[in-house]
Amino acid sequence: MVNLGFNIGDLHFKNPVLTASGTFGNGSELDDFLDVSRLGGIVLKGTTLEPREGNLYPRMAETPSGMLNTVGLQNKGIDYFEEFIYPRILNYNTNVIVNVNGSYIEDYIALAERVNKLKKIKAIELNISCPNVKRGGMAFGTNLNSAREVTREVRSVYSKKLIVKLSPNVTNICDFARAVEKEGADAVSLINTLLGMAVDVEKMSPSLSTITGGLSGPAIKPIALRMVWQVANAVKIPVIGIGGIMSSSDAVEFILAGASAIQVGTASFIDPQASIKILEGIEKYLINKGFSDIKEIVGYLNKSKNF
Numbered sequence: 001m002v003n004l005g006f007n008i009g010d011l012h013f014k015n016p017v018l019t020a021s022g023t024f025g026n027g028s029e030l031d032d033f034l035d036v037s038r039l040g041g042i043v044l045k046g047t048t049l050e051p052r053e054g055n056l057y058p059r060m061a062e063t064p065s066g067m068l069n070t071v072g073l074q075n076k077g078i079d080y081f082e083e084f085i086y087p088r089i090l091n092y093n094t095n096v097i098v099n100v101n102g103s104y105i106e107d108y109i110a111l112a113e114r115v116n117k118l119k120k121i122k123a124i125e126l127n128i129s130c131p132n133v134k135r136g137g138m139a140f141g142t143n144l145n146s147a148r149e150v151t152r153e154v155r156s157v158y159s160k161k162l163i164v165k166l167s168p169n170v171t172n173i174c175d176f177a178r179a180v181e182k183e184g185a186d187a188v189s190l191i192n193t194l195l196g197m198a199v200d201v202e203k204m205s206p207s208l209s210t211i212t213g214g215l216s217g218p219a220i221k222p223i224a225l226r227m228v229w230q231v232a233n234a235v236k237i238p239v240i241g242i243g244g245i246m247s248s249s250d251a252v253e254f255i256l257a258g259a260s261a262i263q264v265g266t267a268s269f270i271d272p273q274a275s276i277k278i279l280e281g282i283e284k285y286l287i288n289k290g291f292s293d294i295k296e297i298v299g300y301l302n303k304s305k306n307f
């Protein structure tokens with residue numbers, strides 16, 4: 001048997017495979033395809049205080065080795081979440097994480113306070129990196145002072161584990177990782193989507209209603225991996241790697257680079273069972289290599305220096 005577990009402080013995750021926000025619904029949509037409770041955790045679709053309609057269509061565009069989206073945090077708000085979604089996730093035997101969003105700092109604080117009261121939710125992921133909303137989102141994650149302030153304020157009202165999701169749309173992501181660590185983040189997750197664009201040449205117009213959108217999928221993996229490696233060397237808190245992870249081999253790359261855990265995003269759209277297959281593949285990799293604990297390979301690139 002291989003130990004796949006990791007911890008964020010005293011919060012234990014039975015394995016390092018989580019699902020990325022916005023790509024796995026609220027878990028129950030995937031119940032017919034896989035046993036959600038086998039995963040290390042699931043991160044739910046971005047939630048806001050008030051319901052949001054999201055952006056106009058078209059919201060998706062396929063691009064070489066990836067996709068652009070501009071969903072714009074469509075969700076039914078925290079009241080609906082508490083009444084209808086929360087009861088459905090209570091039976092999951094895994095860590096359920098709420099992805100917290102807002103237009104203003106006050107929204108983040110109010111939402112974090114509400115989620116703090118939900119017993120089943122042991123951690124939130126603070127999304128300061130959504131590129132597809134007019135106000136808030138990435139604006140917090142691309143300005144150091146705002147990133148500091150929103151983390152500090154949420155930390156002061158949220159007593160459980162605080163994961164801050166970083167934006168890749170910055171010059172030096174390590175500055176942001178260090179800043180949120182200093183303000184009390186228990187872990188960082190990265191990366192959110194990269195700001196991109198596509199044009200429909202037949203219609204001679206942008207492919208997305210908002211012109212620009214967030215790029216995800218295999219196309220972003222080398223960038224995500226580079227950022228995870230840099231951040232893992234810059235902070236002491238656990239790093240959760242996200243970006244173009246389609247296979248267990250991709251996941252292992254992130255772990256070797258310093259990620260304690262990973263999130264599976266776009267891959268779930270292609271194969272709803274991708275996260276479970278990735279989990280099984282990681283375990284097989286460790287057995288084949290003769291490791292008994294995944295911690296032995298977290299950040300192995302730095303430990304071994306044999307490259």
Ligand SMILES: Cc1cc2nc3c(=O)[nH]c(=O)nc-3n(C[C@H](O)[C@H](O)[C@H](O)COP(=O)(O)O)c2cc1C
Pocket residue numbers: 020021022023045046047069071073099127130165191192193215216217218220242243244245263264265266267
């Ligand atoms: C359709 C779609 C919706 C997303 N919605 C959210 C969201 O609500 N909150 C969030 O933090 N990230 C959201 N993301 C970003 C993903 O969680 C992830 O960070 C990103 O897609 C990179 O990972 P991937 O390449 O494996 O998809 C979304 C991504 C996609 C493709």
